[in-house]
Amino acid sequence: MTMKPISPQQEASYQIETTASMEQLSSRERLQEAFVHSPLSEEDRLFNIGMYTRSSVLVKFLVMSDIYQRIQKIPGCLVEFGTWWGQNLVLLENLRAIYEPFNKQRTIIGFDTFDGYTKRSDKDKESEVWDENSYSTGKDYVQYLRELLEIHEGCNVLGHVRGRHKLIDGDVSVTAPAYFQAHPETVVAFAYFDMALYKPTKIALETIKPHLISGSILLMDELTWEESPGEAIAFKEVFSRDEVSIEKCALYPSKAIVTVR
Ligand SMILES: C[S@@+](CC[C@H](N)C(=O)[O-])C[C@H]1O[C@@H](n2cnc3c(N)ncnc32)[C@H](O)[C@@H]1O
Incomplete structure (x- = not known):
């Protein structure tokens, strides 16, 4: 498969959410320089990508890995609402390959406008x-991400079994109800908001609630x-305290892990 080049998105209008100090930001810039001017070939750089992965990125991999192990015995699909470039979808594909390489039924579904945030x-x-x-990636990016996921799938065990990824493009307020209405059989093992x-x-919470099972x-x-009260307000309006247990994510304190009772 040849990937079509898409226009560079580095000018995209978003401000990364960060609590880093000026000194940390300057070290990040130096890391970027070291990456761009690396003496390693592109192939070696990809193979040794951990050399350029900072702890605040690595922690996301560890959190996802922990979550994957929790849902390993729970049937159903893995969903992300708000995928951006799709790093988590790639991670989930690769964790699937590591933890349950022969599970042909673990569908991974990403929802995003690919046009950035909708109105507040x-x-x-x-x-x-x-x-x-x-956080707009540009609509052309959907095809790139689709192909990237296929490439990872192709690198993994059961790579010949295709179609386990779905990218749903559009406002979740519309696309989530439409998707789950069209697929009433769906069981959701994991959803990232x-x-x-x-x-x-x-x-999205209201829509997936009937598709969750105990342990999701x-x-x-x-x-x-x-800074983003909307997420917690929505969550409290949809779930009562006795329906779920909630814990602070140990490695990433700003995230919360909710388990359905
Ligand atoms: C902070 S980014 C997600 C980052 C991603 N989860 C990650 O960890 O790399 C938030 C995403 O939510 C998407 N988004 C915001 N409002 C949306 C909506 N109403 N429907 C679909 N996607 C939306 C944006 O386009 C953006 O890509």
């Missing part, structure tokens, strides 16, 4: 981070982040 509601706070259209906004989070896990990215 009055339950959301103003923020430059999730301003309308910030990372859209911050009240409306799509509320609609939700990873809430901003449950206690005061």
Whole structure:
């Protein structure tokens, strides 16, 4: 398969959410320089990518790995609401290959507008981070990500079994109800909520609730982040305390792991 080049997105309008100090940011810049000007060939750089993976990125891999082990015995698909470039979808594909290489039924579904954030509601706070259209990847990116996921699938065991990934393009407030109405048989083992906004989070939570089973896990990215109250408000409106247990993610304190009782 030849991947079509897509226009560079590095100018995309988003401000990465960070609490890093100026000194840390400057070290990040140096790391980027070291990556760009690496003496390693591209092939060696990809194979030794951990050399350029900083701890705040590595921790995301560890968290996903922990979550994957928790849902390993739970049937159903893995969903991400708010995929951005799709790193988590790739991670999930590769964790699937590591933890359950022969599970042909573990579908991975990513929802995003690929056009960035939708409008805030009055339950959301103003923020430059999730301003309308910030985090846009551009619509052309969907095809690139689809192919990238296929490439990873092709590198893994059972690579000949295709179609385990689905990318659903559009506003989750519309696409999630439509997807689950069209697929009423769906069981959701894991869903990652990372859209911050009240409306799509509320609609996605309400939509998947009937598809969750005992032991299903939700990873809430901003449950206690005061800059994005919408996610917690939506969550509290959809789930009562006795329906779930909630724990702070040990390695990544801003994330919360919700297990369905
Ligand atoms: C912070 S980014 C997600 C980052 C990603 N989960 C990761 O860990 O790499 C938030 C994403 O939510 C998406 N998003 C925001 N509002 C949305 C909506 N109403 N429907 C679908 N996607 C939405 C944005 O396009 C953006 O890609």
